Every structure is written in C-alpha cells, then in structure tokens.
Amino acid sequence: xxxxxxxxxxxxxxxxxxxxxxxxxxxxxxxxxxxxxxxxxxxxxxxxxxxxxxxxxxxxxxxxxxxxxxxxxxxxxxxxxxxxxxxxxxxxxxxxxxxxxxxxxxxxxxxxxxxxxxxxxxxxxxxxxxxxxxxxxxxxxxxxxxxxxxxxxxxxxxxxxxxxxxxxxxxxxxxxxxxxxxxxxxxxxxxxxxxxxxxxxxxxxxxxxxxxxxxxxxxxxxxxxxxxxxxxxxxxxxxxxxxxxxxxxxxxxxxxxxxxxxxxxxxxxxxxxxxxxxxxxxxxxxxxxxxxxxxxxxxxxxxxxxxxxxxxxxxxxxxxxxxxxxxxxxxxxxxxxxxxxxxxxxxxxxxxxxxxxxxxxxxxxxxxxxxxxxxxxxxxxxxxxxxxxxxxxxxxxxxxxxxxxxxxxxxxxxxxxxxxxxxxxxxxxxxxxxxxxxxxxxxxxxxxxxxxxxxxxxxxxxxxxxxxxxxxxxxxxxxxxxxxxxxxxxxxxxxxxxxxxxxxxxxxxxxxxxxxxxxxxxxxxxxxxxxxxxxxxxxxxxxxxxxxxxxxxxxxxxxxxxxxxxxxxxxxxxxxxxxxxxxxxxxxxxxxxxxxxxxxxxxxxxxxxxxxxxxxxxxxxxxxxxxxxxxxxxxxxxxxxxxxxxxxxxxxxxxxxx
Amino acid sequence: xxxxxxxxxxxxxxxxxxxxxxxxxxxxxxxxxxxxxxxxxxxxxxxxxxxxxxxxxxxxxxxxxxxxxxxxxxxxxxxxxxxxxxxxxxxxxxxxxxxxxxxxxxxxxxxxxxxxxxxxxxxxxxxxxxxxxxxxxxxxxxxxxxxxxxxxxxxxxxxxxxxxxxxxxxxxxxxxxxxxxxxxxxxxx
Numbered sequence: 001x002x003x004x005x006x007x008x009x010x011x012x013x014x015x016x017x018x019x020x021x022x023x024x025x026x027x028x029x030x031x032x033x034x035x036x037x038x039x040x041x042x043x044x045x046x047x048x049x050x051x052x053x054x055x056x057x058x059x060x061x062x063x064x065x066x067x068x069x070x071x072x073x074x075x076x077x078x079x080x081x082x083x084x085x086x087x088x089x090x091x092x093x094x095x096x097x098x099x100x101x102x103x104x105x106x107x108x109x110x111x112x113x114x115x116x117x118x119x120x121x122x123x124x125x126x127x128x129x130x131x132x133x134x135x136x137x138x139x140x141x142x143x144x145x146x147x148x149x150x151x152x153x154x155x156x157x158x159x160x161x162x163x164x165x166x167x168x169x170x171x172x173x174x175x176x177x178x179x180x181x182x183x184x185x186x187x188x189x190x191x192x193x194x195x196x197x198x199x200x201x202x203x204x205x206x207x208x209x210x211x212x213x214x215x216x217x218x219x220x221x222x223x224x225x226x227x228x229x230x231x232x233x234x235x236x237x238x239x240x241x242x243x244x245x246x247x248x249x250x251x252x253x254x255x256x257x258x259x260x261x262x263x264x265x266x267x268x269x270x271x272x273x274x275x276x277x278x279x280x281x282x283x284x285x286x287x288x289x290x291x292x293x294x295x296x297x298x299x300x301x302x303x304x305x306x307x308x309x310x311x312x313x314x315x316x317x318x319x320x321x322x323x324x325x326x327x328x329x330x331x332x333x334x335x336x337x338x339x340x341x342x343x344x345x346x347x348x349x350x351x352x353x354x355x356x357x358x359x360x361x362x363x364x365x366x367x368x369x370x371x372x373x374x375x376x377x378x379x380x381x382x383x384x385x386x387x388x389x390x391x392x393x394x395x396x397x398x399x400x401x402x403x404x405x406x407x408x409x410x411x412x413x414x415x416x417x418x419x420x421x422x423x424x425x426x427x428x429x430x431x432x433x434x435x436x437x438x439x440x441x442x443x444x445x446x447x448x449x450x451x452x453x454x455x456x457x458x459x460x461x462x463x464x465x466x467x468x469x470x471x472x473x474x475x476x477x478x479x480x481x482x483x484x485x486x487x488x489x490x491x492x493x494x495x496x497x498x499x500x501x502x503x504x505x506x507x508x509x510x511x512x513x514x515x516x517x518x519x520x521x522x523x524x525x526x527x528x529x530x531x532x533x534x535x536x537x538x539x540x541x542x543x544x545x546x547x548x549x550x551x552x553x554x555x556x557x558x559x560x561x562x563x564x565x566x567x568x569x570x571x572x573x574x575x576x577x578x579x580x581x582x583x584x585x586x587x588x589x590x591x592x593x594x595x596x597x598x599x600x601x602x603x604x605x606x607x608x609x610x611x612x613x614x615x616x617x618x619x620x621x622x623x624x625x626x627x628x629x630x631x632x633x634x635x636x637x638x639x640x641x642x643x644x645x646x647x648x649x650x651x652x653x654x655x656x657x658x
Numbered sequence: 659x660x661x662x663x664x665x666x667x668x669x670x671x672x673x674x675x676x677x678x679x680x681x682x683x684x685x686x687x688x689x690x691x692x693x694x695x696x697x698x699x700x701x702x703x704x705x706x707x708x709x710x711x712x713x714x715x716x717x718x719x720x721x722x723x724x725x726x727x728x729x730x731x732x733x734x735x736x737x738x739x740x741x742x743x744x745x746x747x748x749x750x751x752x753x754x755x756x757x758x759x760x761x762x763x764x765x766x767x768x769x770x771x772x773x774x775x776x777x778x779x780x781x782x783x784x785x786x787x788x789x790x791x792x793x794x795x796x797x798x799x800x801x802x803x804x805x806x807x808x809x810x811x812x813x814x815x816x817x818x819x820x821x822x823x824x825x826x827x828x829x830x831x832x833x834x835x836x837x838x839x840x841x842x843x844x845x846x847x
Contacts, residue, residue: 163731163734164727164729164732164733165728221735248735339811366792435732438740439725439730440725440726492731576729
C-alpha cells in the first residue's frame, strides 16, 4: 500500500489561518554508542545526541485524517471499529503533531499514544526513532504500518548471553525481514543501529538502494558481513556521516578482503565518525589518509590494529579537530626513516587540542605512552582495555588524567594502578576492569583492595564492571556507602562460588548493601558464593532494577521468587547454572509480560514446566533448547519473551517453541 | 634513574644451554615457574599475571575444574583479541630485569616460558635513557645483530650521537640467580 498521504481535507482553508507547524526540533537520538568501544551496553549514557537532519515534510503529518480510519491496527485500545467518530480536526491534528514532535523519549511517546485516538495517530506520525528492543517482539509489517514518519531504526536481536557463546550458532536474529520491510516503507530513512543481529553483505547492499538519504549506520556485536558489504555502503551512501562498527565478528580470509576504504566518494565527504577497529584486516592506508584529508567534519576516528604509530601520526595531522581517537596498534612499524620517536608523537598529540576520548592501544608499546601526556588533562574517556599495562606503565599516565569520567583498563594494572585512579580521577563516573586472563583459575591481579580504593576516591561513580578473583563483603559494602549514586554494579568474581576471601562467608551481605544503599541502581550482576538471602535483599530493595544477571548462585527457587515479587521494574533477567527449577519459573508468571525477556541456562527446568508457562501466557513466546539428546524432559536453555508477533517462523531445528 | 624491575624467576633457556644433559639440542623441558609468586594449588592452571598463554605447561596436572562455557563472562570478541595478541607479541610484567651499572647497557633476560611460537619480547633499558624499549629476541639471529639493534635504538638518545662511543657500553643481562652476566657467552637461541 502506498504511504503517501492524501491531501489534507480542508483545502479550502486559507493558508494563513492554519497555524504553521512549529519548527521541528532536533530529536535527540541517544543510542549511538557512548564514546567507548563496546560501550553500547544498554546502560551507557552520556553520549552526545547524534544529529539528525531536519524534517522537511511537514505536510505528511497534516494529512492524517482519511488514512487513519478507526481500525487502530495493533493498538489494542478496544478496537472501536465502525460507530461514530468525529471527523478529525485538521487544525488540532497539526497542533498536536507539532507539540508531539518535542517528545523524544520512547516511554513518553508510548504514554502519549494511549491517550486517545487522535493522539495515537499524531504520535504515530511524528515518531522519528523506532526502537525495537527485541526484534522478535513485533513483526516488521506491523511496525511499519503504525509508524509513518520514521527516520531512524534501532533493532536489537540476540540476548546478551550470545556474547558468551551461550546462544547456539544459527539461532536467529537475522535482519533480512526488517530490511525488506523498512525499504519500501521509509524511503527517507537516515539511520540504522543494529545490535547482535546477523547482517549479510546483500542486506547491507540494500541500504544505499532503499534509502537515498541514508546517513548513519551503526553495527554493534553483529556478524555475517564482510568488507564487500562495507564497500557497498561506502560507495553507495553519498551522504554518509557515521559508519560505526563496534565489536562485530569479522571472519574474512585475507585473500577475499575488499579495499572498501577506497570506495568512499572522491569528493569531500560529510563523514563525522568512522569506527572500524574490529575490522581487523589489512587495508589501504593511503586511501584512509586521503579520505580523512577530505572529510572536514570528521570528529571520531577509530582505526584497527593494522595502523602503526607512524601511520597514526599522519592521520592525526590530517584531522587535527578529532574528538575521539582510536589509536590502532600504538606500536612502531619503522620504515626506512626509522622508528618514530616519542617526542615526535607527542607533538602530534599536542596539536590535537580537541581530543576527549582515547582508545585503541591494541598492541601498545608502553614506551610511547608519554606522548599522550599533553592531552590527558582534557580526556574524559580512556580505554586501555586492550593494552596489558603494568602498574608502572599505567600510573604515570593516569596521574595526568584529572578530568576522566570513563576508564576501561585491564586488571594488569593491579590494585596499585587502581589506587592511582582513585587518587587522581575524582570525577570518574564509569570504570571497567577486564581480566587479561579470563579463566576461572587465573591469578587475578585486582582484588577487594582495589575496589575499596576506588570507592574511596571516586565518589561519583555511577557504573562499574569489575572482574577479580578475590573479594570481600567489606569492600563491596564500602562501595555501596561511598558511591551511593551507582546505577550499574557488575561484579564478577571469576572463580565460581567463591566466598568472602577473609571471612569465608557468602557474598550476600555485600550485594545486600549495594541494593540497600544505592537507591538508583538499575543494573546488577552478581557472582561469588550467594544464598537465597542475597536474593531476598535484591527483591526487597532493588526496586529500580531493570537488568539482573545471575550465575552459579542461590540455593532454591525462593531466590527467583524474591526477585520476581520484589523487583517490580525488572525487564531483563538472565540466569545460568543456578539451582532453580519449574517452581521458580512459575513464580514469575504474573510478571513476564512486564519484562522484555528471561533467559535461563543450565538450570533445572523441565519441558513440562516451560510448557505450563507457554500455555498460560498466550502473548509470551517460550523457546526451549537442548544441547544434546540426553534426558528428554530437561531443558538446557529457556528463552522467553513477550511478543505481538507470535512464534517466529525462522526458528532453527534445535529451538522448540512451546 | 633506577629502573629495577621485577625479577625473572627463571632463566631456563640460558641455564639449560650451559647445563650438561643428554638430549637433543633445542629440545625444551616443559615450562614451569620454579618459584611462583604464591603457593601453587594442586590441579590448577597457572598463568603469570600479564601473560596470556595458549599452551598449558605440560608438567602441570590438568585443571580440577573443567572450564565452563561462557564463564567468566568476557565477550568472545575480547577473548579472541588476546589470543591473537599473545601469538604475536609481548609478555608483560614478569619478563624484564634491568640493572643499571655504570656504563653498561643491559638487556633483560628472557623469561623462562618461551612464548608459544611467536616471539620473545624483553625489556631493555640503558643508563641515562629516559624510557625503556622492548625487543623481540627472536628477530635476531645472533649477538652481533642484537647489539647493532640495541645500539640503533639507544644511542640516538644523547642529542649529539657522535659523542657517544658505542664501545663504551656492554650488553648484559641478569639471570635467575640474580647475577649480572655478560651477553655472548652462551650460544644464541
């Protein structure tokens, strides 16, 4: 069906008497990844809104009347049907749409759309960004039928456990039905963000064909495409501003790599952001240098590990106004002129006065770190999480970073390195400490000592992810008291079931203190030895928690019950290897519709129990998966999610939808 | 500017070269940490802080716990980056020993655990140099090449390179016993 609206009914009204639509504000699109690689976690905030182009089609909205006969499809507002309805007031619709343009947050728009039909229609026409948190929750057809004026689409596919190889290969989340629907429906589409979806080169090729005004492509943790697809984007999307590839899975034979960087238009480009550090194949450096030189708007550039320090210097010379820089390997590949000296590199950094975010260091030679000292004081974001720096290498750098708000490091910096962070970075909002050796039995280089130090120095902390092997309740309690503004607390004690290293007690009290004292907490990941008591705390106090991750924890189904009954805002729950069974699952029946999804891995569920849930909850899709043909009744993986689309048709054979 | 780094616990390669034993040259014993930083636990895998090894020590008994899929929850993207890195490059903390002594240029002893195939990076410092360098010992086929490379790296520091006489410097390393040894006595490799 054609989507061009019929002309407004009241053509006779003189133009001067209808109010001109209010100037369209720039909707704030906050779903671009915050200035860190991999920071596209749901909780990331603080990224600057990416600009979208001005709406220039005010006429579309005004023509709402005829098209929106009262079959409010998919609305569920008691589908009125026939009967009396007042002819829509064109003036009111115009005004309403102009006003609703100012609403940007999806929650506000959802609420507005429920007020009445008029508001429903107006909202549906003015929603510019379509956010679909679970690509299987609604069918593409339904989405495009409701929303007529969409300019940006955000789609999320696989659940987060896919990052840890817990979702079997081939499970789903293929973008093709969406691309097929979006193409005809939204010719003016400008922005697509995909997370954990499978995207093929052919689907990428559809983008420039379907969307001549396309401006921004962001792929996070996606797979399925190669440099061939990137070449089509580069060549075809003449207005491209943003090409962000973050932690995507690239498997390409070097012999098949396409020189995609050379495919950008020869003329001056409008590129503002080019992120490709995960595209870890060699590429044509001269082409990149030339591209950067003819992209005057470029502010974010993150290159892959095939860029040496010498090459980095050349890029920086071409783009002195960069704000976000991913430094590539940060290692010297000396040419005939010899290796770059530190002071030469330092000159380059000193000339980049706008740098606020540094990342990369993918194979760093720590000897070159002093070159960045001059920009450290301006940095708000620093990602060393791919550079295995010792404390001695790290501390001199961090001492300069007095304005840091986001820091990602490896645990190689040790408790001493964290102490230096605590002493220097009093404005820190987000800290992530990753393990170099991500195995259960690793030594672990950071401990409760580092956590305690951070809590004492970084009082404004809002988000922490901390991998360690040794932890105490005392340190966690200290953090809960010193950092009451925490929104995200993710502690991963890597050895399973580890108790407090000093007292030997379970970690219940520590996590209890977190939920009690950090009243704004929305995301929590627990670990270590935990009993049902911990979950009683979580349910009792974690009233704002939206995302909860549980692994190797709890004693009984009571834990799940505490969570379901207490965490009234829970949206995403992922559980693995915990002693929870059908009873625990059933305790959530009244809450599943309020949640986006629930994933249970390697617990004690049976097919019958899952089947009971499926039977009682018609708008829930209940997927069960079994690893191997063992006992017929046990379930290895359960994935349940609310959906308007019903059971999906693309489920592979190992997925059984009950 | 003293740059005393952490000590290497073993210098198996050089020690083995001087050790009398029956066996084909070039055959290495399984890698072990003779004096580990903490009490080893039976049945656990060991990994030096800062070192990511793909190959487990043959002598260590297999881990008592089987590795669980997807635990700890580190993205496979991140894990795979370190697997690549370890096959290409550096060891971090435990590798270097640097001792300053008069006008001696000192090279660090190679760490006990040879990197799995790829390379053998060691830290090198020199008296009076503002920072250290890292070199891959496997890139050099002999002591003379090594020395030339070190000279090229370090003797650019003093502004007037002409005034620095390369022969003023000696290349030394510290072995596992903590003794300062002149480089060149044992066969290279």
